Amino acid sequence: MSLIVQKFGGSSVANADRLRNVADIITKTYSQNNDVVVVVSAQGDTTDDLIAKAKEVNPRPSKREMDMLLTAGEQMSASLLAMTIEQMGFPVVSLLGWQAGFLTDTSYGSARIKRVTPDRIKKELDKRNIVIVTGFQGINRYNDMTTLGRGGSDTSAVAIAAVMHADLCQIYTDVEGVYTADPRKIKNAKKIDVISYDEMLELATLGAQVLNNRSVEMAKKYNIELEVLSSYNRVPGTIVKEATKMEKMLISGIAKDDGVARVAIIGVPDRPGLAFKVFSKLSAKNVNVDIILQSIGRNGTKDISFTVSEDHLQATMEVLTPYVEQIGASSVVYDEDVAKVSIVGAGMETHPGVAALMFEALFESNINIQMISTSEIKISVLIERKDADKAVAAIHNKFFPEVVDQ
C-alpha cells in the first residue's frame, strides 16, 4: 500500500461539479489500494470574497483577525469535499490545520510551519479513512489560527508528505504541468515530463507560478517526489524530483518576471565595504536584491545597479534616498520599465553554448540586454518591459524549434 498526498487548488473545488470531479480522482486513487491524504484550498473566489468583506469594515484589519477570517475558507471547502466523498460511499474525514497537527510560528498572514504532528492523520488512515486536510493554515503557540500566505496549500501538502514519508505528492491545478514557457503565450510551449527540484525552484522564483516556492524547497529537502498535474484532464503531469535520477535536459524552461524594477546608485565613492553596507541595509528591511551590476562611473566613482521586486521598490527608495548622501554618492534612481527573462536548465552546467544561444535569439529580435546574471542552472537578462513577451518567444523558438507535425 502506498501513501499518496493530493493537493487541490481553489479552482479545482470551485463548485459542486468540480467537487464531484475531484472526489472522483481521490476515490479512484483510494480504490487502487492507496492511503490518501488530500490537502484542499478554499473554493474559487472565497478568499478574495472574504478579503473584500473585511475591507468593507476595516481597510487595515489586523493580520491576526484576517487569518481568523480566511481560515474559514478551507474549512468550508474541506467539509464540502468530505461530504461529496461520503455521498460516493467512501469513508472520509475532514481535518482543520490544527487538528492535522500543523504548528506554525506567529507571523500571521505568512506563517512558517514549525512542526507537523500527524497523529490524528495516522489514526484516521489506520481506520482506512480518506483524510481531507485544510491547506494554507495552522495554529501558533498561542492557539491562534495562522495562514501560510498565498500558495501555502502546496507547502501544507508537501509538509504532510514529508512528515508521513509519502510515496508521491500530487499537486493538482488548472494546467497540465510545468511548461517550457507560459503556454497561454507561447503556442508551441511543451509540457516538461521530468524536472529537477533546482530547476523547478529557479522557474518558480522567476515567475512561473505553477508551484509555490517554499513547497519545492521543502520537497527537495525531504526528497519528496512531486507531480504537477491537471484536475481537469486525466493525463500525466510533470514530475519534480532529484536531478541525479534523470537525464539532464539542455534547458527546462523559460520564465518571465515583469514585476521587477532596476535601481541604480550613481557615483558611489570607491571605498571598500560600501556596497556591502548598502545591501545589508536593504536586507535589514527584508528587501531581496537580485541581479547586481557594478560599473565604473566618472571621476573614480562607481555606479551600483541591481534589481528588486516592484513590491520592494518603495522600501528600497526609502532606505537609500537618505543613505546615498551619507556615503557621498551622488544620487539613486530607479526604472520600473524593465522585465527579467530567464532560462533554466540543469544541462547548461555542461553545455557552455547555452548563453550564446540565448543572446543570439535576443540579438536576432533586436532586443537590448541591460543586465545579465548567471548561476549554475540559470541565465537571466534584464530587458525593456515591452520586449519581454517577444524575448520569451524568440528564446523558446531557439531552444525548442517548432515541429510541423506537433
Added chain:
Amino acid sequence: MSLIVQKFGGSSVANADRLRNVADIITKTYSQNNDVVVVVSAQGDTTDDLIAKAKEVNPRPSKREMDMLLTAGEQMSASLLAMTIEQMGFPVVSLLGWQAGFLTDTSYGSARIKRVTPDRIKKELDKRNIVIVTGFQGINRYNDMTTLGRGGSDTSAVAIAAVMHADLCQIYTDVEGVYTADPRKIKNAKKIDVISYDEMLELATLGAQVLNNRSVEMAKKYNIELEVLSSYNRVPGTIVKEATKMEKMLISGIAKDDGVARVAIIGVPDRPGLAFKVFSKLSAKNVNVDIILQSIGRNGTKDISFTVSEDHLQATMEVLTPYVEQIGASSVVYDEDVAKVSIVGAGMETHPGVAALMFEALFESNINIQMISTSEIKISVLIERKDADKAVAAIHNKFFPEVVDQ
C-alpha cells in the same frame, strides 16, 4: 467594573452596516468601564446558504462534516466583528468556541456543553481586550468541531455568563423584548419589563421563539440575569430573572404553537399499566408527549389522547401502529389540524380566576376546546388550527384590554 456578556444574532451582524451598529453597542458598553464578552451568531443567511451548498453535493451529509462546515459561519462573523471594532480603535480579539474553552459531548448537530474552561477569555479580559466568541459551537473529546443546534448561541452566551459569574447577559435580537403575544399579529401586544425564568421557559417551550429554551434553563440554574433587547433601537428590553425578586403579574404572555399534532389510541383495554407502557415506548424513541387526556370509551375500554410535536408524529405512529394491536386496543389515529394556545403567568398560582377568564375569551369567540392542560404557571388548550390566531387575539384582549391613549 462589571462583566457583561452580549449575544448578537445573525440578523444583528448581517452586513457591514449592521456590524458597525453592533460594534457601536459593544464599544459603548466597554467605554462605560465594563469587561465585555460578546457571543456572535453566523451572519444573516450564512448558515442556510452553507446547508444549501452541502445538500448540493450530498442530500444526507454526516452530522460530523455538517458541523465542520457550519462552524465556519461564526468564525467569519466573529472575525469580521473584531475587525469592525479594531477600526473604531478598541482592543479586541475573536475566539473560536474551542479557543474559548467550550467542551461539548459528541452529539454532532445538537451537542450539549459539558464544560466551559474560560482561561483564554480571562487572559484576554485581563489585557483589557473586548472578547468576541463564536456562538453555537465547541469541540468534543475527539477534538472535532460540534454545534449546539439551532438557537445554540443563546446557550453559549449564558454558559459564559454562568462560568464567568457575569453581572448581566444581554441577548440582542431583532425584537425589543418579550411580548405578551406575538407583536406581528396582536397589535396591542405589550413588551414585558420583567419576567421570571419559569414563565420565560413556559413561553419559550410554547413557541414564543425569542429565547432558546436551554439558555433560559441554564440562566435559571446559575441565576444569571438575562436581558432580551433589540440591536436596532437603544431602548430597554425584557429582564428575565428570579421570580422572588419581582412582583408577580397575573399573566405574562400568550403563546401559540401550531407545530403540534393530536394522537388518539382508541379502545384501550382497562388494564393497569397500559398507559404507562405506551408512554415509555414513546419516550424510548425520544418522543415528548405533551397534553394527555384519558376518557372512557365503549365497552369498558378507554381512549388515550395526547399531543406530540409534528416533528415526532411519524416516529409516534411507527411505534404505536404495531403496538396497538399487541395490547388489544382497536386503533390509533392522529389529527394535525390542531394548535396549542397557552397563557403563562406566575400570578395564576394565587389567582384562581385566570383559567375561567381564558375559557370565557374562547367561548365568546366561539372556539371549541379539545383538550386542556394546566401547570402551576401555565394553562394550555388544544383547539382547531384555523382558530389559533383568533384565539390568541381574544385571550390577549381579555387579559390586556386595549387602552385608547397607548
